[in-house]
Amino acid sequence: MIQDIVSDQTGGVAVTSYTIAVIGGTGPQGRGLAYRWARHGHEVVLGSRSAEKAVPVAHEVADRIRAEGGAPLVSGASNADAAAAADVVVLAVPYAGHDELVASLAEQLAGKVVISCVNPLGFDKVGPYGLDLERSAAESAAALVPTASVVGAFHHVSAPTLWSEVEYLDHEDVLVCGDSAEAKSVAVELARSVTSRPGVDAGALRLARQLEPLTAVLISINKSYKIRSGIRISGL
Amino acid sequence: MIQDIVSDQTGGVAVTSYTIAVIGGTGPQGRGLAYRWARHGHEVVLGSRSAEKAVPVAHEVADRIRAEGGAPLVSGASNADAAAAADVVVLAVPYAGHDELVASLAEQLAGKVVISCVNPLGFDKVGPYGLDLERSAAESAAALVPTASVVGAFHHVSAPTLWSEVEYLDHEDVLVCGDSAEAKSVAVELARSVTSRPGVDAGALRLARQLEPLTAVLISINKSYKIRSGIRISGL
Numbered sequence: 118m119i120q121d122i123v124s125d126q127t128g129g130v131a132v133t134s135y136t137i138a139v140i141g142g143t144g145p146q147g148r149g150l151a152y153r154w155a156r157h158g159h160e161v162v163l164g165s166r167s168a169e170k171a172v173p174v175a176h177e178v179a180d181r182i183r184a185e186g187g188a189p190l191v192s193g194a195s196n197a198d199a200a201a202a203a204d205v206v207v208l209a210v211p212y213a214g215h216d217e218l219v220a221s222l223a224e225q226l227a228g229k230v231v232i233s234c235v236n237p238l239g240f241d242k243v244g245p246y247g248l249d250l251e252r253s254a255a256e257s258a259a260a261l262v263p264t265a266s267v268v269g270a271f272h273h274v275s276a277p278t279l280w281s282e283v284e285y286l287d288h289e290d291v292l293v294c295g296d297s298a299e300a301k302s303v304a305v306e307l308a309r310s311v312t313s314r315p316g317v318d319a320g321a322l323r324l325a326r327q328l329e330p331l332t333a334v335l336i337s338i339n340k341s342y343k344i345r346s347g348i349r350i351s352g353l
Numbered sequence: 354m355i356q357d358i359v360s361d362q363t364g365g366v367a368v369t370s371y372t373i374a375v376i377g378g379t380g381p382q383g384r385g386l387a388y389r390w391a392r393h394g395h396e397v398v399l400g401s402r403s404a405e406k407a408v409p410v411a412h413e414v415a416d417r418i419r420a421e422g423g424a425p426l427v428s429g430a431s432n433a434d435a436a437a438a439a440d441v442v443v444l445a446v447p448y449a450g451h452d453e454l455v456a457s458l459a460e461q462l463a464g465k466v467v468i469s470c471v472n473p474l475g476f477d478k479v480g481p482y483g484l485d486l487e488r489s490a491a492e493s494a495a496a497l498v499p500t501a502s503v504v505g506a507f508h509h510v511s512a513p514t515l516w517s518e519v520e521y522l523d524h525e526d527v528l529v530c531g532d533s534a535e536a537k538s539v540a541v542e543l544a545r546s547v548t549s550r551p552g553v554d555a556g557a558l559r560l561a562r563q564l565e566p567l568t569a570v571l572i573s574i575n576k577s578y579k580i581r582s583g584i585r586i587s588g589l
Contacts (some may be wrong), residue, residue, distance in 0.1 A: 243557050288587035292570065320573030321479050327566045334528065334563050337556030338586060349585040350574060351524035 133306060136160040138203030140196050140222070141210035143174045146234060149279025150209060150271060150311070151175075151191065156182045157310035160190035164199030171195070200225035205232065205303055207271075208258060212237035215254055219261045226262045230300045232307070233258050233325070234271040236332040244337050247330020255294070255325035268295030269325035270304040272332050274311055275345045285313035289347035292319040292328055317350050369542060372396040374439030376432050376446055376458070379410040382470060383445035385515025386507060386547070387411075387427065392418045393546035396426035400435030407431070436461035441468065441539055443507075444494060448473035451490055455497045462498045466536045468543070469494050469561070470507040472568040480573050483566020491530070491561035504531030505561035506540040508568050510547055511581045521549035525583035528555040528564055553586050 137154055139147045142163030155161045155178055163178070165171035171193030182189040193199075200206045200222050206229050210218060215235055219226070235254035239246050252260070255269035270293040278286055291308035293316040295301040301318055308316030319328065331348070338346045373390055375383045378399030391397045391414055399414070401407035407429030418425040429435075436442045436458050442465055446454060451471055455462070471490035475482050488496070491505035506529040514522055527544035529552040531537040537554055544552030555564065567584070574582045 243559070245556075246559055247563055286587075294570075317574060318577050319570050320577070321482075323479070323482055324570050324573060327483055327563070327570050330563050331567060334530075334555050334560050335586075337560060338553060338589075341554050341556070342589060344588040346589065347587040349587045350571075351522075351583040351585045352580040353574075353578060353582065 134158050134160065135205045135303070135307070136162065136203045137307070138162045138164055138199035138206045140164045140200060140206060140208050140218070142199070143170055144209060144211075145276035145280065147207070147209035148174055148178060149276045150207065150234070152178050152181065153279055153310045154307065155179070155189040155191045156185065156187050159310070162199040162202050163191065163193045164196035165193065166196065168193055168195050168198065171199070197222060197225055203229070205230045205307070208233045208235055210235060212248065212254055216257055216261065219258045223262050227264045229265055230303050231258055231262065231265045231267045232271065232304050233267060233269050236272055236329050238330065238333050238336075244340065245333040247333050253323070253325035253329050255322055255329070259322060266295070266297035266300035267322060268293055268297070268300045268304045269322065269328050270294070270308070270316060271311070272328050273335055273348045275347065278345050278347070279311070286311055286347065287313045288349060290314070290350045291316035292348065292350070293317065294319045294322055294324040294328055296322045317353065370394050370396065371441045371539070371543070372398065372439045373543070374398045374400055374435035374442045376400045376436060376442060376444050376454070378429070378435070378445065379406055380445060380447075381512035381516065383443070384410055384414060385512045386443060386445060386470070388414050388417065389515055389546045390543065391415070391425040391427045392421065392423050395546070398435040398438050399427065399429045400432035401429070402432065404429055404431050404434065407435070433458060433461055439465070441466045441543070444469045444471055446471060448484070448490055452493055452497065455494045459498050463500045465501055466539050467494055467498065467501045467503045468507065468540050469503060469505050472508055472565050474566065474569050474572070480576065481569040483569050489559070489561035489565050491558055491565070495558060502531070502533035502536035503558060504529055504533070504536045504540045505558065505564050506530070506544070506552060507547070508564050509571055509584045511583065514581050514583070515547070522547055522583065523549045524585060526550070526586045526589070527552035528584065528586070529553065530555045530558055530560040530564055532558045553589065
């Protein structure tokens with residue numbers, strides 16, 4: 118899983134480098150996360166329904182990082198090819214069609230660390246709400262690909278902030294849940310590229326039922342206060 | 354609803370003072386909230402199954418505040434008498450038996466602001482988790498007492514911290530959800546006694562489905578990191 122030890126481009130610190138596939142990497146959340154990871158020395162393969170859709174966004178991310186003085190490793194591919202090429206696969210897709218997509222990638226996801234950022238939300242005239250599901254999206258992915266080590270993480274970092282000029286989202290925490298300590302440690306480590314701090318181990322995978330729809334609360338706060346909110350755990 | 358304008362005992366600032374019944378006021382969460390509100394000039398009636406159980410805890414809270422130089426208004430009563438005496442009723446009870454208790458207090462809660470801090474959680478060998486419910490405890494209370502203005506708030510402030518020496522839980526936010534703007538404004542205001550800042554309007558009452566079981570995540574973090582965690586909203 119560990120690909121290489123490289124020099125972190127922003128801080129000069131040696132870090133563990135992964136090859137990360139971002140499924141749904143052309144969406145705002147996926148693109149933002151890809152940008153954060155690629156600028157910190159991880160190799161990123163942006164996945165989309167077709168390579169033709171993914172490649173231009175990969176160029177956009179790479180061009181931005183080069184303009185900032187970095188030397189990014191970013192490419193675009195179909196979701197299946199992206200997942201096949203990576204050791205860590207990030208699901209940054211809408212919930213609609215999630216289960217079908219994961220099932221279609223079962224072969225490529227088998228045995229890998231899979232990080233789900235999926236938020237199963239609904240919206241009506243009252244505002245956002247968590248969908249009433251029997252299990253979380255992360256648990257669904259785990260059930261569909263039993264050999265994968267699925268964690269839930271990065272649900273609450275806002276896409277515009279990820280793509281913004283801020284060096285780090287250092288007022289926020291990335292909450293990580295999962296049943297595999299090793300897989301959780303990967304997500305905890307990858308949070309450093311986003312917040313400058315390790316992610317917070319929030320517990321078992323089933324707690325994704327709480328983490329995923331919490332995004333509805335943040336969106337609601339964003340609308341009321343006209344901000345981009347995030348979660349910070351006090352007391353750490 | 355507004356009882357009086359009094360001088361805030363800790364800051365000297367004029368604040369709106371309420372008469373607050375804390376149902377389940379002899380439990381750690383209820384006692385802790387009662388302490389915070391009474392030391393900031395609110396009149397608090399601690400409720401319990403019997404007045405005999407409530408009175409000693411009311412004395413404990415009052416004695417502590419007097420020892421700190423305050424002049425608290427704290428009394429103990431049966432839950433029904435406490436609710437009848439107050440304008441704002443705080444439900445700080447375990448989820449087990451919640452619906453039956455609220456139904457038994459329907460007459461006393463009618464037409465009032467009701468603040469639910471109830472966390473419907475389960476615990477097993479894996480750890481804490483949110484119970485799989487059709488609706489949140491706060492929504493159940495609203496359904497049982499349709500004329501009450503129910504809000505959800507104060508789910509995430511830890512009982513030991515509330516009862517601790519810290520002046521304010523000023524690294525934490527109190528998230529408030531509800532469908533009545535007036536009732537939400539009461540909880541937003543009462544958060545000042547706890548965190549030194551107004552509570553955060555988190556949206557509609559149905560988002561209590563997210564706020565209540567989020568406590569399972571905080572308890573899980575507490576166990577892993579040996580801390581007393583809380584929630585802070587970044588970006589505000």
